[in-house]
Amino acid sequence: MITTPTQLFIGGAWVDAVDGGTMAVDDPATGEVLAQVADAGPKDGRLAEDAAVDAQEQWGRTAPRTRSEILRRAHEIILDRTDELARLMTSEMGKPLTEARGEVAYAAEFFRWFSEEAVRVEGGYGTLPDGRNRMLLGRRPVGPCLLITPWNFPLAMGTRKIGPAIAAGCTMVLKPAPQTPLSSLALAAILKEAGLPDGVLNVVTTSRAGEVCEPLLRGGRIRKLSFTGSTAVGRLLLAQCADTVVRTSMELGGNAPFIVFDDADLDVALDGAMVAKMRNMGEACTAANRFFVHRSVAEEFARRLADRMGALVVGPGTRDGVDVGPLIDAAGRAKVEELVSDALERGARLLVGGRTPEGPGCFYPPTVLTDVDPGSRLMETEIFGPMAAILTFDEEDEVVRRANDTPWGLVGYLFTENLDRALRISECLEVGMVGLNTGLVSNPAAPFGGVKQSGLGREGGRVGIEEFLEYQYLAIPVR
Known part of the structure; x- marks a missing residue:
């Protein structure tokens, strides 16, 4: 049986909120309180960011096969605990157990898919058309990421963002929806068990998303935002990203x-x-x-x-x-x-x-x-x-x-x-x-995303890992 953590997950440790208290997680079927989880404030957000930044250099140099195997182990653990995870998800957001079990399988598949993509990141080599230079094209992780997930698919939206970030070599601060933090905390525990190094994934649960996230987006150390949620909130986050030109992918509303x-x-x-x-x-x-x-x-x-x-x-x-x-x-x-x-x-x-x-x-x-x-x-x-x-x-x-x-x-x-x-x-x-x-x-094998005000970028598929990678071009004179 899964014993769900209720603290923040920062630097590989479970910790109480420094400048916050706790917040209630309610069962929408009864209105009863399921748990009290840590309610982070801005200081907690900075501590999570510190942990992600500190871990980035070493994690970015980790062998792709190592990252792949961590994801594959996490995939297997999730499937082994399908019933427990499904019951947890149903309790905090309401979907029937049959659907919840389906989401567990769907969530696990993102880890399997990106475990395979981790070892298939390719660059290029060739002579440029003018014949004067050779081109060596490399790929590198974009850097520390802020991931913000919604409440409606609390496990799958986590794996859909965490999977490609791990595969690409990025560290993360994950901010789950306040209605459904338990699934994200359970996922963090599974990844730790699967061997994910300390500081690569940090989970900050909070009822004060603006106070916690805005300083991170404006601070210059977070280099990527991946957000799933409403178009109205997406517009606000895009404005906050503009100051430091944070790379963004947005999965927003639909009609x-x-x-x-x-x-x-x-x-x-x-x-x-x-x-x-x-x-x-x-x-x-x-x-x-x-x-x-x-x-x-x-x-x-x-x-x-x-x-x-x-x-x-x-x-x-x-x-x-x-x-x-x-x-x-x-x-x-x-x-x-x-x-x-x-x-x-x-x-x-x-x-x-x-x-x-x-x-x-x-x-x-x-x-x-x-x-x-x-x-x-x-x-x-x-x-x-x-x-x-x-x-x-x-x-x-x-x-x-x-x-x-x-x-x-x-x-x-x-x-x-x-x-x-x-x-x-x-x-x-x-x-x-x-x-x-x-x-x-x-x-998981298909690119998910929209046009117009439904968002920017794609998640899943072969292109899903591209959102977490940068190109670096090296010019080498022909002698």
Whole structure:
């Protein structure tokens, strides 16, 4: 059984906060306090930064195979402790145990993937076109990194950032979301057990993110920021990075269109909708936000989706047979309630759900709305909840225009049996990823990221390690 640390992890040691106290971690299914963890202040952030900076030179010179083997051992430990990690994750953020086990496997795979990439970092050698110089092209770690992770996938978002940083030879300060610090602390303990040297990974849990992170970004010693979270916070962090030109990768908000054409296989489209909408209770940046369904099949699609959504079992994620756990907190549930109310006031028709249950916990039922007014607030914000809003369309050009009418561009979902149409529409969608006849695009071996205000850079895939590496070009005269 995992005994989860509750202190800060700095320089390879578990320590109390120097200029902070503790903060509560709540169970969103009951409202009860799970644990009290260290609540770091600015001094603690600087101590973590000191540890990362001090460890950088030696860690950057560590053999790639050594870094690879540490990641591989951590991958195996995570899989060995699937049930314990899944239960911990469910307790602090609510997702059903079945989904939590899936996230543990997904998280572990990032460590396996980047264990393989660690030994495949390549440079280059050749004669330049003018014949006067040879070019020796090398790669080196970017340096100490600040990693900021969200609460919705607390284990996988940690491994997706930590994995490539370790593989590239970078040291880190990890700041997890205050709602879900326990998964990150458990991950730090696993990496220490796997042989990660002291100071390479430092974990700072805090309820005062701005006070802790801003001095690090403006101080000049952190050379890389990797952030997953809202676009609003991302903009603020980018401004803070500007003073010292910190390299950034940003995985920000989404407003994913889910497009169903008249020739789509509705069984496939419905399967895709359930995954794209209901994974993690809809609390995902990749969640289908706006359902555009061709008018000729919209009624059938809506009815069948409502039947499937209405059959889902809502309850505490730790309970057997539960499909939908609680939302992360009362504010998250209130947001969904307000979006549903706004849509209904504008004439939307409620097919299922839409009524907040009584009792403890932040539960909200799976909800389907049809006849949604395009001016509804849900069209221009991330819903982050188990609510599907269905709109109709008639022509290709119309649906592409409406799908792209958003400042975000993370992912889009497209369902059609026509290959030419699939390629044509995919090329027109202003998104970084497209799910063609599938509701799941995330994979450690694929580059994850968006365009427009959905972010900068990519995580995962062959390019994931590139975010943590710099090029160095050496000119050598030909004699």
